[in-house]
Amino acid sequence: MRQFHLSSDDLATRADNEEAALILQGLNPAQQEAVQATDGPVMIIAGPGSGKTRTLTHRIAYLLATGKARAYQILALTFTNKAAREMKERVHKLVEGDAAKGMWMGTFHATFARLLRRDGEHIGFTSDFSIYDTDDTERLLRSLMERYNVDKKQFSPRSIRGLISSAKNQMVSPEAYTKIAATQAQEKAALLYRPYQQALRRANALDFDDLLLKPIELFEKEPEILNKYQQRWSYIHIDEYQDTNHAQYILAKQLAARHKNICVVGDDAQSIYAFRGADIGNILSFQRDYPGATVVRLEQNYRSTKKILRLADSIIKNNKDQLEKELWTENRDGDHVVLMEALSEKDEAQKAERMIRDLRARGGYSYRDFAVLYRTNAQSRSLEEALRRGGIPYRVIGGVSFYQRKEIKDALAYLRLLVNPNDVASLRRVINYPTRGIGLKTQETIFEYARREGIGPWQAIEQVEQMGLPRRAQNAVVSFRFLIAKHASKAASHGADEVARGLIQETGILQELRKENTPEGLMRWENVQELINAIAEFTTNAGEEGTLSAFLQEVSLLTDADAETDDPNRVTLMTLHASKGLEFPAVFIAGLEEGLFPLAMATQDPKELEEERRLFYVGATRAQEYLYLAHARSRYRYGEQMACIPSRFLDEIDPDVVRTEAGTSYQTRSDRFQASSGDTFSYDRVDPHYYRKSLRSSPKKRRNTAPKRSAPAPGERRVVYDEGAAEIVPGIRVEHPIFGEGKVISMEGRGEQTKAVVFFGGDIGQKKLMLRFAKLRRID
DNA sequence: AATAACTTTCTTTTT
DNA sequence: GAAAGTTATT
Secondary structure (H helix, E strand, C coil): CCCCCCCHHHHHHHHCCHHHHHHHCCCCHHHHHHHHCCCCCEEEEECCCCCHHHHHHHHHHHHHHCCCCCHHHEEEEECCHHHHHHHHHHHHHHCCCCCCCCCEEEEHHHHHHHHHHHHHHHHCCCCCCEEECHHHHHHHHHHHHHHCCCCCCCCCHHHHHHHHHHHHHCCCCHHHHHHHCCCHHHHHHHHHHHHHHHHHHHCCEEECCHHHHHHHHHHHHCHHHHHHHHHHCCEEEECCHHHCEHHHHHHHHHHHCCCCCEEEEECHHHCCCHHHCECCHHHHCHHHHCCCCEEEEECEECCCCHHHHHHHHHHHCCCCCCCCCCCEECCCCCCCEEEEEECCHHHHHHHHHHHHHHHHHHHCCCHHHEEEEECCHHHHHHHHHHHHHCCCCEEECCCCCHHHCHHHHHHHHHHHHHHCCCCHHHHHHHCCCCCCCCCHHHHHHHHHHHHHHCCCHHHHHHCHHHHCCCHHHHHHHHHHHHHHHHHHHHHCCCCHHHHHHHHHHHHCHHHHHHHHCCHHHHHHHHHHHHHHHHHHHHHHHCHHHCCHHHHHHHHCCCCHHHCCCCCCCCEEEEECHHHCCCCEEEEEECCCECEECCEHHHHCCHHHHHHHHHHHHHHHCCEEEEEEEEEECEEEECCEEEECCECHHHHHCCHHHEEECCCCECCCHHHCCCCCCCCCCHHHHCCCHHHHHHCCCCCCCCCCCCCCCCCCCCCCCCCCCCCCCCCCCCCCEEEECCCEEEEEEEEECCHHHCEEEEEECCCCEEEEEECCCCCCEEEC
């Protein structure tokens, strides 16, 4: 028996009250069913544009309106902070008064950081722990690699970090990982895994993975605490369930074990975060994990035109293994999806710019109605340039967000050090910035001393007089110590923003930036001021919980996508990943080329290729009315111009809903060559001569000579490589005496300089080879 | 110890 | 073509 906090009388009068009826209004029958299925586990399988999040929002409002749950009993986990904020706002609109106050709604990471702030001490974390992002953890690993003599050239800190992270994601302990480590890189990761964890602990710091793992550990160690939260959250909601990883899955399971009122929403076809440990199996096995679960399918799409939906369907049906869904829409047929071929990335960007201008004039759209999507952040540059030239206002999501900027990270590091003196990563970051005469040598002495004495680096700094440093160096350290200590003691009695302002003022960061005397320097200066404002705002708004350390923790979990722009009427530029959950009347997807989308690395592994395809599916289904797909014949990558061939995904789409720019129908290659049949590797057999014919040759500018000139105007002849001698062309498979079999991604240079970029399987990856030296043999 | 000049490597996607 | 790592110079 479940207990409600209301008497049965209350329930009787409220069950079918006006408010609840209103909440159900405007939902389709399937959505209503999902909203009303409030007892026991529920899984909502939903396609794009079917009102997933809306359904979840209404369900929460319904729980409140019918009195089944009080706000504090509801936990809702979303994928981004922004999604949580929007959901909260909508719930507040749907229910009257303060009924929705006190709900816990946020990302997994933010939610469990908050939980650890309250109860982390049970597993040895004080509430002022630092949260280390990718940058901080990489820095930490870098110094560990030095100490353990791991060659940084051979194994990049980034790849080691990735391996450790995925081990943590799957909840594999250091000991267990040592046993299963197979490759050389994995062995190195196994070696560093434990020291890495110890370093984090010593620094009273948690990385993103720890934010999920530590609560699990806490719940296992202290059943009382688990019990408290199980009791409290009688209704649990998880959005984007297909993108949860193993740790998140366990957390949900732990918390839902008591009431089993867990409601998850997801679309397996939109799972695009496997690289981060997301386990698509979580959603596929929900019914097994929660027997008797109600399963609701939301298959009606309210977002896109019939043609766009049909295109999306033709993309996704190339993947195997999916939950069955039949998407349909009552929306109009709509215009054809337009396929654009550009000569270069500049040309492509111009086409996007022209499309936006035309459609705005012709269809009366505003700038905010457009999105330009791409696979990698690096692609934004050319697009930005074209939009800027065309006078079109835009915003770029991702890339460097406010809190990722160097000047902000520097200022934050000072503040983190204030709150948590054990935070080595922050200490290292600011100990000599701005330069104050504490060079590498001195730093080494300090850290070495700390290690020898078995004390924290900050304690070592407190004993700096014992180290026998040169007088100059010692004085520098002493004054740095004084700076931090002075403001730390102030923190006890003054407001967070006042302390922050004082410290930043005295660090000399601001003077450093002003000294630059450049517009960029000025902007950075303003950013730091902006940060201080943000702290002031946070402390006044968050009340009791508005401490400096809470601010610092929340800030490390913010992404650029969460930010609100002052002027929202802009074209949005972002990666396909960042576009998840959003919709726009017109969408332009750029860079549909082999090696870029799908990325070269993904083409070897069918699983990864399927994820790329899902990513294409996600991108295409962001569009409401107009969808443009573009590919360029050549593109600058790795700082060099390379010839590109159209993406295999373009061969897979339904040609009936696509037109070229000229309005003619689009012929996929799949009917020109044997290919097709859904076999992922059939593409490799495509006739290479087709590409040869599509490439034109002209002299390529020599590397490292002549200063950069702007690229030739569109229409001018484009460079590629000397095809005369080339047996080897993009798209074919080759064999290398050492590396084995691989696939040619692109070609560059000419004559003696001709090079091929070849992707080999296994640990080898992508290689650039001079044809003159490398004995490449074509495999047909 | 700090800076300037040069060389190499590398780019998925992100909470 | 940027960022990080290396070497040379002050």
